[in-house]
Amino acid sequence: MDDLRRFCQLLPKIELHAHLNGCIRTSTFRQLLSSTADQLRLDALDKEFQSGDTHARMANVFEKFALLRSCVTNLDEIRRITRETLEDFIADHIMYVELRTRPRSFDNGAIPMSSYVEAILETMKQYKNQICSRLILSIDRTQTVDQAMETLKLAERYRPDVVGLDLSGDPNVKSFERFLPVFNLAKQMNLPTTIHIGELPDAECLRENDLILDFKPSRLGHFNFRTKEQEQRVIKEQIPLEICPTSNLLTMKHPLAICTDDSGLMDCRLSSEIFDLVQSFRITKEEICELMLQTCRTTAAIALKSHPQYARHITPIDPNR
Ligand code: 6MZ
Numbered sequence: 001m002d003d004l005r006r007f008c009q010l011l012p013k014i015e016l017h018a019h020l021n022g023c024i025r026t027s028t029f030r031q032l033l034s035s036t037a038d039q040l041r042l043d044a045l046d047k048e049f050q051s052g053d054t055h056a057r058m059a060n061v062f063e064k065f066a067l068l069r070s071c072v073t074n075l076d077e078i079r080r081i082t083r084e085t086l087e088d089f090i091a092d093h094i095m096y097v098e099l100r101t102r103p104r105s106f107d108n109g110a111i112p113m114s115s116y117v118e119a120i121l122e123t124m125k126q127y128k129n130q131i132c133s134r135l136i137l138s139i140d141r142t143q144t145v146d147q148a149m150e151t152l153k154l155a156e157r158y159r160p161d162v163v164g165l166d167l168s169g170d171p172n173v174k175s176f177e178r179f180l181p182v183f184n185l186a187k188q189m190n191l192p193t194t195i196h197i198g199e200l201p202d203a204e205c206l207r208e209n210d211l212i213l214d215f216k217p218s219r220l221g222h223f224n225f226r227t228k229e230q231e232q233r234v235i236k237e238q239i240p241l242e243i244c245p246t247s248n249l250l251t252m253k254h255p256l257a258i259c260t261d262d263s264g265l266m267d268c269r270l271s272s273e274i275f276d277l278v279q280s281f282r283i284t285k286e287e288i289c290e291l292m293l294q295t296c297r298t299t300a301a302i303a304l305k306s307h308p309q310y311a312r313h314i315t316p317i318d319p320n321r
Pocket residue numbers: 019020021022061065066100101102138140168169170171196199261262
């Protein structure tokens with residue numbers, strides 16, 4: 001067992017779905033919570049997390065996010081979270097990571113959203129010899145269309161360090177339809193997109209899944225709840241999934257990316273996610289290596305589509321070699 005765990009740890013890995021603030025170390029989170037009341041609330045939320053259904057757990061996680069948002073209040077803190085996140089990923093042998101975050105301003109707009117993005121990108125550059133990192137900008141489901149448009153503009157401004165546009169946030173808020181013009185524009189601009197989909201077991205969520213699939217994003221996040229038809233559609237259209245896969249999806253060789261989501265808040269590592277997967281589905285080391293390569297190929301293919309000018313620099317790999 002130890003050998004397998006070590007193998008999962010040493011394996012060179014790619015992380016494609018990691019929310020920057022969700023990656024915060026627990027120790028840092030507690031340090032940043034200045035009031036005792038907030039610290040006690042976090043303790044209570046930690047205890048409550050184990051009980052309840054999907055809706056209750058989701059509400060718990062989002063209350064934690066709100067607490068987190070209230071305590072990250074300046075650029076130094078966001079630099080620190082970026083630094084620590086990258087160091088944790090480096091220690092877990094991640095070679096390439098796409099961090100995602102919703103840009104925000106501080107001090108009532110005196111520090112604009114562009115400074116937030118730049119602070120993260122500058123921190124990423126400091127680690128470029130140890131880990132290749134890129135940024136995805138997130139639109140939050142509760143935002144207005146104007147705010148989403150502003151995020152899209154920022155994404156365009158910071159390309160190619162920014163590699164995509166994400167839709168995330170509380171899945172109770174079904175707002176993809178509202179943001180469709182923004183995502184259509186992203187598509188026109190050749191900016192890859194990744195959308196959180198199927199996170200809750202309710203009819204509204206299933207209806208929204210169809211709208212999202214009609215849009216055909218570059219990648220999908222989660223996709224835990226879906227109809228059989230939606231599942232078949234994703235398989236047929238080969239839309240890469242950022243999830244912990246089910247065994248049959250694996251055997252179907254559907255493009256997958258195993259990811260952590262919120263490694264700090266949820267206390268997990270990519271290597272432990274892979275280890276759990278290996279154990280649960282009796283996957284061999286060779287199959288795990290193949291999955292990593294598949295993630296790599298998928299990422300490269302999406303990057304190439306958004307930057308066709310680089311195609312001539314790439315020599316296709318003979319899959320039979
Ligand atoms: C949907 C999620 C999420 O942007 O402040 N986020 N959105 N589903 C999830 N799965 C449980 N996990 C994280 O990172 C934190 C934000 O990411 C989104 C939430 O909106 C959260 O506030 P940033 O760096």
